[in-house]
């Protein structure tokens with residue numbers, strides 16, 4: 193006898209024109225029915241769940257997607273990212289894009305990306321590295337786009353003191369795949385907690401903090417574009433990132449320096465090389 197005749201009925205009637213849609217809906221329905229069997233929600237609890245989704249939708253605007261935040265807070269955005277970015281063992285892992293990507297100014301190697309008041313306050317930092325193929329070939333002319341929060345944990349779009357485009361830049365790697373730029377050390381910051389994402393975090397007893405990081409989007413001809421982060425070692429939130437985006441291979445320890453890279457004051461240096469995966473890479477090929 194079928195253990196769950198109701199579920200069988202639902203599944204038997206899924207027969208749309210797109211097989212992938214059928215597969216997605218069938219699996220989702222099966223997991224949701226299993227969830228109901230396991231936790232036996234009361235009608236009030238089920239309605240509370242639906243109200244949560246309705247309220248999440250109400251929070252969404254053209255500039256804010258609360259569903260993505262909730263997905264981040266449950267680790268689902270990172271899970272989807274992981275299953276879609278497989279490659280050689282030495283590839284640089286991907287990490288979620290987050291909600292703060294926006295067009296960045298084109299800059300020259302060595303430029304400062306920090307032009308706002310944070311430049312006076314923050315820890316001067318030189319970030320450099322090389323872009324390679326996974327076989328070690330340097331990728332000349334690779335595009336390296338970066339964006340980050342300030343020392344106060346704010347992106348340009350959240351901070352009236354910053355011009356749009358501040359703490360962002362698109363660089364072109366040189367003939368050896370090298371890139372470098374100057375900035376200030378980013379700070380950890382809280383995700384927005386004034387919507388249902390915040391309700392969720394408070395409900396399950398999690399803090400809203402993301403550990404300090406820089407976002408990267410790296411692209412080179414013939415290779416899969418990579419969206420990732422570099423995280424700073426020593427940050428107290430590395431082990432409990434609200435968005436579950438930290439990967440060990442992406443953590444770098446800033447080194448204290450007093451000279452080099454054209455710097456006239458003590459600064460920190462972060463080195464981050466990137467290995468891109470060739471388009472068409474297949475396991476065992």
Ligand SMILES: [Fe+2]
Pocket residue numbers: 290292341405407
């Ligand atoms: Fe971020």
